[in-house]
Amino acid sequence: MTGFDALHPVVQHHIVNELGWRELRPLQDDAVAPLLAGEDALLLAPTAGGKTEAALFPLLTRMAGESWSGTSLLYVCPLRALLNNLEARVNRYASWLGRSxxxxxxxxxxxVRRRMMVDQPDILLTTPESLEAMLVSATINPRSLLSEVRAVVVDEVHAFAGDDRGWHLLAVIERLTKLAGRPLQRVGLSATVGNADDLLAWLQGSKRGRRPGRVLAPKAIGGGAPEIALDYVGSLPNAATVIARLHRGEKRLVFADSRRTVEQLGVGLAELGVETYVSHSSLSVAERRRSEAAFAQGRDCVIVATSTLELGIDVGDLDRVLQVGSPSTVASLLQRVGRTGRRPGAVRNLTVLAPDDDALLRATGLLLLWSEGYVEPISPPPHAAHIAAQQVLALALQERQIGRHTWQDWLDGLELVPPTEADAIVEGLLAKGVLDEDSGMLFVGPEAEKRYGRRHFMELMSVFTSDPQVTVLHGRTEIGAVDPMVLVSKVPGPRRLTLAGRTWTVTAVDWTRRRAYVEPSEGSGTARWLGTSAPLRGRLVDAMRRVLLGATPHGVGLSGRASERLAGLRAELGDRVDAERTVVLHEDGQTRWWTWAGGRANAVLHAALDxxxxxxxxxxxxxxxxxxxxRGEATESGLGAALAAANQRFGEDLAGVQPEVMQRAVQELKFGDLLPDTLAHATLSERLADHPGAASAVGRPRVERWTL
Incomplete structure (x- = not known):
């Protein structure tokens, strides 16, 4: 008996007669039995691998067979655009069984929200932030809307698990479980990850070990190896020129890893006569939808985007994917490659264009890891004390009052922080006036309204830290948002900025309402946003070291320019690397210890030495x-003595070392202001640290070198 045979007969009928499928894909077939049995599961397949159907077909079968009522299935996504993209498809499948x-x-x-309360959908597609908003709403009763939930599907679960949105999501699911009074089936959908069993255990949260769960990742059939190429172009204008000349007549998706680079490429391509669209998070919703819809309908055109289009948003049938610069993980590279090759006979492909030496070395290192079959493990950030503080306050809003010593019951064992810190968090909230207490019951204090606003505490719903941006408008049409510094820095002549792939002249700024008014303009403008660059993982940085030592990714087509520049980098930087040892290099009156251990490991090492x-x-x-x-006078022997002292003081694993945290970083930690200062610093310090990587660097022998 196949999985197809166990599906509801109406679902079977529509799969065959409406979708025209002769059979289910392996993942879809394998998922039926465990999901019908109510098991938790992690479904793994490349982009466009049929994961949505693998989850929905058996869950719709359960919905019909067990007569689920009300809103019984939640489908959670990390991006609003992905939800919008999925709505028609999910509603189509639900309608087969008379559901919505x-x-x-x-x-x-x-x-729409009011109508939803009257005519509740059977499947609600949403984000963790919107679920939180429903739980704490003063205008709706969350029990009437969410108490019938039976299962939760988390799409792109890897995108949640790697940051604080994942902890927030798990906490919200635990609260929904308590509200519903039943265990909720949890189904995660993901592309390839390096630690699938760990990711499933994370998704199960406090139910880990208490509920059956399995990873489903059948081997893909056919498809062949993707075509990967690497070219060195030397600058962003050159990248635009290469993109304009490559693959004319085809539909091309170009990834860049900053909004500024997206805008610069967009303008450059447009000036070269290429039909160009752009997409990133600082554009208005209407502007993004306009670009994505026009691109989906086009043929000979380019869309330049940040990672907003890395996930499964449908932008039509792509011919080519190009990357300017380099993503920071193999997992991200796989997502981008997976956007192509969806037509029968089409080949998955990616062309990487390196605009500078750093990008070339990083891209080559990443492709080396890819060629070796490596994919990063997804690791949730440690020590989520700030999320615990947010949850206490959210529960006080949800329940109107919550027991000082019983609020963690709502999380049912999900340990956001060690138990010893829970009281410290509550004490801090009381001391700051964010919470008040009466007879052991906690309720929202006046300071909470001052910090997070009276409008339904909307800032409290999101774990995102938003840039302090200024909205840009052309007439009444919102174009997007920019860093305020674009509007205050001195410029000769008219103030121009680049946004949505076009140049605008600023005509007026309303600082009170944080709005800038613009008119279309010619020439180039400024594109700028605030942001922080994440430290690179030690595995990638070590791969870059191996590239300098001569390693070359197999299965990757290197252009003549890329090969020539790599040879130049190996000659220029060869004294910084060694096959077995770290290097203490004296150069131009300075001394550097070349560990190639990654930013987080080096943070630990620097703190230990200091x-x-x-x-x-x-x-x-x-x-x-x-x-x-x-310091310039530092020596390898002096460094060795200091590292020995660090091992003696902090242990061989250097676990006792806390990297220094800048005050600005603490201020940028969302909800960090809810914590006592010492706990906020400890939270960030732990997240900044890679103790195993640091210990490994200390354990390697060192060589001392001088350059003339």
Missing amino acids: AAVRHGDTSQG AVAPELCHPDSTYTNDHIVL
Whole structure:
């Protein structure tokens, strides 16, 4: 008996007669039995691998067979655009059984929300932030809307698990479980990850070990190896020129890893006569939809995007994917490659264009890892004390009052922080006036309204930290948002900015309402947003070291320019690398310890050295992803003695070392202001650290070199 045979007869009928499928894909067939049995599951397949159907077909069968009523299935996504993209497809499948699906997120109008309360959808497509908003709403009863939930599907679960939105999602699911009074089946959908069993255990949250769960990842049939190419172009204008000349007549999706680069490429391509669209998070919803819809309908055109289009949003049938610069993970690279090759006979492909030396080395290192079959493990950030503080406050809003010693019952064992810190978090909230207490019951204090606003505490719903951006408008049409510094820095002549792939002249700024008014313009403008660059993983940085030592990714077509520049980098930077040892290099009056251990490991090493031998550390510089800056007079023997002292003081694993945290970083931690200062610093310090990577670097022998 196949999985197909166990599906509801009506679902079978429509799969065959409406979708025209002769059979289910392996993942879809394998998923039926465990999902019908109510098991938790993690379904793994490449982009466009049929994961949505693998989850929905058996869950719709359960819905019909067990007579689920009300809103009984939640489908959670990380992006609003992905929800919008899925709505028609999910509603189509639900309609086969006389059921319905609807989207609810931050862009959903009040009218639609009111109708949803009267005519509840069977499947609700939403985000964790919207679920939180429903739980704490003062205008709706969450029990009337969400108490019938039986199962939760989390799409692109890897995108949640790697950051604080994942902890927030798990906490919200635990609260929904308590509200519904029944265990909720949890189904995660993901592309390939390096630690699937761990990801499933994370998704199960407090139910890990208490509920059956399995990973389903059948081997893909056919498809062949993707065509991967690497070229060195030397600059962004050159990248635009290459993109304009490559693959004319085809539909091309170009990824860049910053909004600024997206805008610069968009303008450059448009000036070269290419039909170009752009997509990133600082564009208005209407502008993004306009670009994505026009691109989906086009043929000979380009869309330039940040990672907003990395996930499964449908932008039509792509011919080519190009990457300017380099993503930071193999998992991200696989997502981008997976956007192509969906037509019968089409080949998955990716062309990487390196605009500078750093991008070339990083891209080559990443492709080396890919060629070796490596995919990063997904690791949730440790020590979610700030999310625990947010949850206490959210529960006080949801229940109007919550027991000081019983609020964690709502999380049913989900440990956001060690139990010893839970009381400290509550004490801090009381001390700040965010919470008040009466007879052991906690309720929202006046300071909470001052910090998070009176409008339904909307800032409290999201774990995102939003840039302090200024909205840009052309007449009444919102174009997007920019960093305020674009509007205050001195410029000669008219103030121009680049947004939505076009140039605008600023005509007026309303600072009170944080709005800038613009008119279309010619020429180039400024594109700028605030942002922080994440440290690179040690595995990638070490791969970059191996590239400098001569390693080359197999299965990747290197252009002549890329091969020539790599040879130049190996000659220029060869004294910084060694096959077995780290390098203490004296160059131009400076000393650097080239660890190639990654930013987080180097943060631990620098903090350890600063604690035991501050005289070795440079007064003005600290560390990067690949090296630590020391004073010019530092020596390998002095460094070795300091590291031995660090091992003696902090242990061989250096677990006792806490990297220094800048106050600005604490201020940028969403909900960090809810924590006592010491706990906020400890939270960030733990997240900044890679103790195993640091210990490994200390354990390797060192060589001392001088350059002339």
